Every structure is written in structure tokens, then in C-alpha cells.
């Protein structure tokens with residue numbers, strides 16, 4: 001289903017409200033049949049981007065194409081896309097069937113010939129038999145499934161979903177994520193999914209576009225976004241990350257050595273170019289770090305980066321422990337499973353080890369990267 005045919009294209013899109021640019025120079029190419037997510041903190045321009053694709057907002061600059069056709073100034077109802085919002089927007093005085101029939105009615109489809117399509121849409125969202133109920137006789141998750149059925153019944157080329165699961169509680173949200181993915185597999189429709197929830201984006205998407213302050217930071221598969229973040233913002237917004245600040249002490253062709261609180265840290269992956277003396281941030285995922293009582297030759301051979309630190313904090317998280325260690329003024333967090341934990345205590349002096357290939361280094365001065373401490377917008 002996921003061939004590389006372009007479904008939606010945004011070319012140099014900027015949207016200003018007065019002097020304020022909510023979206024800046026956005027270039028996107030979304031493939032037919034793709035599950036594509038727009039991810040970023042609240043206010044980063046996700047909804048504005050989606051509304052421009054839907055035709056509910058006109059860009060200030062740039063061009064939007066749907067299936068190769070320039071639709072930049074085409075009204076919403078003439079575009080073959082539907083939108084699903086967080087608040088369902090079902091008509092309360094209409095039954096489920098009538099709600100689903102509504103978009104077909106707008107297209108002058110007779111009720112008698114619509115019935116099979118309504119039944120199919122109900123079956124698609126696993127709600128067969130609920131047609132005669134009213135929205136208030138349904139749970140939140142059921143209402144959202146009916147809203148989905150209504151937006152799918154006229155088989156749009158693309159479905160735009162703006163935080164559609166935001167109103168549901170945690171367990172229902174997880175269940176609905178699976179329902180949505182299953183539905184998407186069964187219909188030949190491109191999904192554009194807006195969320196501020198990085199876990200949701202990672203688990204559901206074919207590709208993700210990470211945004212902040214109206215700018216795209218990175219577009220990539222969940223694997224690329226998680227394992228090769230393009231900026232410290234992406235590194236901090238997706239998953240958990242240690243940020244170690246230091247200075248470049250040595251620069252080789254394929255590696256860089258950074259002094260972090262007196263410890264030399266070797267990194268083979270970096271964004272941008274640096275020279276000796278530059279202030280940088282070395283990033284390492286907690287799950288890539290190992291802890292040991294001794295620093296024997298095996299440990300040293302396995303981990304190019306190894307040094308002593310003392311346990312500062314222990315947080316029990318059910319299936320594992322998050323352990324924070326201190327060396328100098330710096331802190332580093334790692335995860336240990338309950339079986340590895342073995343009664344460690346605050347103050348224990350241990351050895352931490354991690355590989356040079358797991359350390360990604362970013363220039364600290366770079367405009368895009370100095371915002372990893374302020375990612376608590378949500």
C-alpha cells in the first residue's frame with residue numbers, strides 16, 4: 001500500500017497571523033497510503049499546518065498540492081480530504097447512522113443507496129449494530145470511532161486527524177491507537193496525524209515530522225528520529241536522553257573527544273563541524289549505559305567510555321529502576337531492570353560504561369540546539 005507516489009506536497013509554506021509566523025518555510029512530501037505524523041509541543045504549528053492542508057486556512061506564502069494538483073486556493077469542500085478533531089463533533093440529534101450518512105447526503109447520495117456504505121464504515125471501526133443509537137448513548141471511545149466512520153464513509157484520499165485521541169483516558173487511548181492503525185491498514189487512505197505525544201507518534205507512524213516554533217526540525221522514520229535526532233530539541237522531545245555539556249579537546253576525522261567534568265568522552269557521531277575548544281553537548285540514551293562494580297579489561301574493551309561515578313538518586317518504576325549518578329557537577333541517568341538492580345544504594349561508587357558509537361554530539365551555540373532544557377511546554 002505504501003508506494004512512493006506523492007499524495008500531499010507542501011512547498012515553502014509560511015503562515016503568518018499578523019507579524020507572527022505560526023509556520024515557517026515548511027517543505028513536506030507525504031506519500032500515498034502513508035501514516036504520517038506531525039509531532040511537536042503545543043503551539044509549534046501542527047494544527048495550522050493541518051488546517052492549510054484541509055483548506056480551512058490559506059497560507060501566506062507557498063504552495064500546496066494534493067495528488068499533483070495545486071489546491072493552495074481551492075475551498076475545503078472541493079478537496080478530497082476529511083478532518084477528524086479531538087472533540088468528535090458528532091451531531092447529537094442524529095443517530096449514529098444519520099451521522100455517518102451526513103457527508104454522503106451532502107454529496108446527494110440517496111439514503112437507500114448509502115446503506116451498504118454506512119454498514120461497511122461501521123464494520124471498519126468495529127461498531128456494527130450501533131447504528132440506531134444516539135451519540136450520548138456511546139462512550140468516548142465509541143464516539144470517536146463513529147467520528148472516524150463518518151470521515152471514512154466517502155473514502156477521501158487523505159484523512160487529517162488532529163489529536164483525535166486527546167480526550168480519551170490512557171488505556172483507551174492505547175487501545176484506540178491500535179484500532180486506528182488497523183483501520184489504516186484496511187483502507188487505501190493517507191493518514192496525517194497530529195499529536196504532541198511522542199510515544200503515540202513513534203508507535204503509529206511510518207514517518208514523523210518533528211516541529212518546534214513553526215519550523216521543521218526533522219522528518220524521518222521513527223527509527224531515524226529516535227536513533228539519529230537532528231537536533232538536541234528532537235533528542236530531548238523523543239524518548240529519554242542524557243545531555244552532557246563539555247568542551248572539545250580533540251577532533252579526529254571520525255571522532256571527537258569531549259571533556260565533561262574532567263572525564264574524556266569519545267563520540268563518533270556528530271551534527272555539524274567543530275574544532276578544539278568548542279562548547280558542545282554530548283547525548284547518550286539512558287538504556288545505552290551499563291553499570292558495574294568493577295572496571296575489568298572486558299568492561300574496558302567493550303566500552304570506550306568508562307569512568308567512576310556515585311549513585312545520587314534511585315527511582316523505582318515497576319519493571320525497572322532509573323539510577324542517576326554524579327561525577328563532578330554532571331549527572332548521568334541509566335536504566336536497570338529489576339533483576340540487574342541487586343540492592344544498589346545511594347552513595348555507591350560504581351563504573352559506568354557506554355560505547356562511542358552511541359554518543360551523538362551537537363554544537364552548543366547552534367540556534368536550533370540550545371533548547372533541550374525548555375522542552376516542558378506540554
Ligand SMILES: Nc1ncnc2c1ncn2[C@@H]1O[C@H](COP(=O)(O)OP(=O)(O)O)[C@@H](O)[C@H]1O
Pocket residue numbers: 017022040041042043044045046047048049
Ligand atoms: N487564528 C489565529 N490567530 C492568531 N494566532 C494563531 C491563530 N491560530 C494559531 N495561532 C498561533 O499560532 C501558533 C501555532 O498554533 P497551532 O498551529 O494551533 O499549534 P499546535 O497545533 O502545534 O498546538 C500558536 O502560537 C498559536 O497561538
Ligand SMILES: [Mg+2]
Pocket residue numbers: 046047048
Ligand atoms: Mg493543535
